[in-house]
Amino acid sequence: MKVGILDSTLREGEQTPGVVFTMEQRVEIAKALSDLGVSMIEAGHPAVSPDIYEGIKRIVKLKREGEITSEILGHSRAVKRDVEIASELEVDRIAIFYGVSDIHLKAKTKTTREEALNVIADVVGYAKAHGVKVRFTAEDATRTDLNYLVRVAKTARDAGADRISIADTVGILYPTKTRELFSYLVREIPGVEFDIHAHNDLGMAVANALAAVEGGATIIHATVNGLGERVGIVALQSVAAALKYHFNVEVVRLDKLVSVSSLVEKYSGIPTPPNFPITGDYAFVHKAGVHVAGILSDPRTYEFMPPETFGRSRDYVIDKYTGKHALKDRFERLGVKLDDREMEQVLAKIKSSQGTRYFRDVDLLEIAEEVTGKVLKPRPPERIEAVVSVKCGSNVYTTSVTRRLSVIPGVKEVMEISGDYDIVVRVEARDSTELNNVIESIRSVKGVESTLTSLVLKKM
Known part of the structure; x- marks a missing residue:
C-alpha cells in the first residue's frame, strides 16, 4: 500500500x-x-x-x-x-x-x-x-x-x-x-x-x-x-x-x-487531553481491576499494540476500582509481602475511601502498616513535593497559562492567586532530576516570566 x-x-x-x-x-x-x-x-x-x-x-x-x-x-x-x-x-x-x-x-x-x-x-x-x-x-x-x-x-x-x-x-x-x-x-x-x-x-x-x-x-x-x-x-x-x-x-x-x-x-498553547489517543497521559494507563489483572497476565488483553512501539510504558492506578492482582503486583514492586488476609484488609480500606482519586506508593505503605501493625521495610524513596510560584507577563491572559501548566506531567494542582505572583503550582516528582525537568517545563510555557520554587518539607 x-x-x-x-x-x-x-x-x-x-x-x-x-x-x-x-x-x-x-x-x-x-x-x-x-x-x-x-x-x-x-x-x-x-x-x-x-x-x-x-x-x-x-x-x-x-x-x-x-x-x-x-x-x-x-x-x-x-x-x-x-x-x-x-x-x-x-x-x-x-x-x-x-x-x-x-x-x-x-x-x-x-x-x-x-x-x-x-x-x-x-x-x-x-x-x-x-x-x-x-x-x-x-x-x-x-x-x-x-x-x-x-x-x-x-x-x-x-x-x-x-x-x-x-x-x-x-x-x-x-x-x-x-x-x-x-x-x-x-x-x-x-x-x-x-x-x-x-x-x-x-x-x-x-x-x-x-x-x-x-x-x-x-x-x-x-x-x-x-x-x-x-x-x-x-x-x-x-x-x-x-x-x-x-x-x-x-x-x-x-x-x-x-x-x-x-x-x-x-x-x-493548546493542552492535549490526558485521554488523547497514543500520546495522552492515560493512553496506556489501566484502572479497572479486571483490566489490570488482564494486562498483568498478558498485556494484549487490553492493549491493541505494545506501548513500547510508541516509546511509552504501561502503568495502572490504585483506587477503589483496584482488584487483588493489581494490589499484589504493586506491593511486590515495593518489596512488601502481605498474606491473603492482610491484602483483603488493605483492599477493603482502599475501596471504602471517600474522595481519594488514587493512592500513591507511600499511601499504600501507610495503610499496610496500619493493617499489619508493623513498620514495613524497605520503604520506597519519598517523592519530592514542591510549590512553584509563577509570575506571568503583564499582557498575558493568566487563565491560558494555567491551562498549559495543568497538562505538564508532574503538575498535580494549579491555582490562580493575587499578589506578587499570579499562579501557584503544586508539583510531585520522583527525584531532584525529575523535579528540575518539571520546573524547566513550567518556565518554558509561553507567558511565564519568572518562577520561585519552594520544597515541601512537612505536611500536617
Missing part, C-alpha cells in the same frame, strides 16, 4: 483559534516533523504575513542544506500574486486551493461553475510555468456536485497539477461514502494522485482518512494533536498508529510521536 503523511501543523494547525507560531518555532517544528518522517510539510501560506514568509524561507534553506528531507509546500489561493510569492521561496510544491461547491461559488467567489474552471486552469497553469510541482485542493469538495467535481479535477490535472486534494471542509463525510468517492475519482481521473483533507467536525476524520486510503488516496493531511480550524483535522498520532495496526504501514517514526506532540503542545 502506497500512502504518506502531509503534515499541516504549520498551516492548518496555525489556523486553530489562539495559535500563533514564531519563526523560530516554525523552524523547530519543521525539523521535528522531518525527523519524524512525514512525506510532506505544508509550511504555511507565505502571502499571509512577513513572519510566515520568512519562516518558510528558513525551512526551505534547511531543506537545501540537507537538515530537512520532507517535501516542502507553500500554500496559495488561486491568485497569481500568491503563486509568485510562493514560487520565489523555491518551495518544492505550491498547493493552490479554490472553493468549488455551489455554496462557495455563490457566497464567496461569486463566480459561475465555468468561470471557476477558467480560474483554476489559469492559476494552476501559471504555477506550473514557474517550474514547480502543483497540488490543487478542491475546497468543499464533499458538498460539490460529483460530475462537476470530476470536471474540476480534470481541469487542474490538464493544467499541470499532479496531485488533487479532496477537502472535506466541514467534516460531513462518513467512511463508506469516503471510500466510494475516492474509488470513483481514482477510476475516473487517471494521471494524478489524490490527497484526503478531512476535518473532524463530526469526529470521523481519522476513519474517513483510512477509508480514503482504501479508495486509493496516497496522501493523508494531518496535524500534530489534531489542530486546525474549529475542531481540527486528522490527528497525526492517531492515523499513524491506525495505519500501522490495520495495514502494517509505518508512515512515521512511531517512537517519536510523544516528543513531537509535546513540542507542538508547548508552542501552540
Whole structure:
C-alpha cells in the first residue's frame, strides 16, 4: 500500500483559534516533523504575513542544506500574486486551493461553475510555468456536485497539477461514502494522485482518512494533536498508529510521536487531553481491576499494540476500582509481602475511601502498616513535593497559562492567586532530576516570566 503523511501543523494547525507560531518555532517544528518522517510539510501560506514568509524561507534553506528531507509546500489561493510569492521561496510544491461547491461559488467567489474552471486552469497553469510541482485542493469538495467535481479535477490535472486534494471542509463525510468517492475519482481521473483533507467536525476524520486510503488516496493531511480550524483535522498520532495496526504501514517514526506532540503542545498553547489517543497521559494507563489483572497476565488483553512501539510504558492506578492482582503486583514492586488476609484488609480500606482519586506508593505503605501493625521495610524513596510560584507577563491572559501548566506531567494542582505572583503550582516528582525537568517545563510555557520554587518539607 502506497500512502504518506502531509503534515499541516504549520498551516492548518496555525489556523486553530489562539495559535500563533514564531519563526523560530516554525523552524523547530519543521525539523521535528522531518525527523519524524512525514512525506510532506505544508509550511504555511507565505502571502499571509512577513513572519510566515520568512519562516518558510528558513525551512526551505534547511531543506537545501540537507537538515530537512520532507517535501516542502507553500500554500496559495488561486491568485497569481500568491503563486509568485510562493514560487520565489523555491518551495518544492505550491498547493493552490479554490472553493468549488455551489455554496462557495455563490457566497464567496461569486463566480459561475465555468468561470471557476477558467480560474483554476489559469492559476494552476501559471504555477506550473514557474517550474514547480502543483497540488490543487478542491475546497468543499464533499458538498460539490460529483460530475462537476470530476470536471474540476480534470481541469487542474490538464493544467499541470499532479496531485488533487479532496477537502472535506466541514467534516460531513462518513467512511463508506469516503471510500466510494475516492474509488470513483481514482477510476475516473487517471494521471494524478489524490490527497484526503478531512476535518473532524463530526469526529470521523481519522476513519474517513483510512477509508480514503482504501479508495486509493496516497496522501493523508494531518496535524500534530489534531489542530486546525474549529475542531481540527486528522490527528497525526492517531492515523499513524491506525495505519500501522490495520495495514502494517509505518508512515512515521512511531517512537517519536510523544516528543513531537509535546513540542507542538508547548508552542501552540493548546493542552492535549490526558485521554488523547497514543500520546495522552492515560493512553496506556489501566484502572479497572479486571483490566489490570488482564494486562498483568498478558498485556494484549487490553492493549491493541505494545506501548513500547510508541516509546511509552504501561502503568495502572490504585483506587477503589483496584482488584487483588493489581494490589499484589504493586506491593511486590515495593518489596512488601502481605498474606491473603492482610491484602483483603488493605483492599477493603482502599475501596471504602471517600474522595481519594488514587493512592500513591507511600499511601499504600501507610495503610499496610496500619493493617499489619508493623513498620514495613524497605520503604520506597519519598517523592519530592514542591510549590512553584509563577509570575506571568503583564499582557498575558493568566487563565491560558494555567491551562498549559495543568497538562505538564508532574503538575498535580494549579491555582490562580493575587499578589506578587499570579499562579501557584503544586508539583510531585520522583527525584531532584525529575523535579528540575518539571520546573524547566513550567518556565518554558509561553507567558511565564519568572518562577520561585519552594520544597515541601512537612505536611500536617
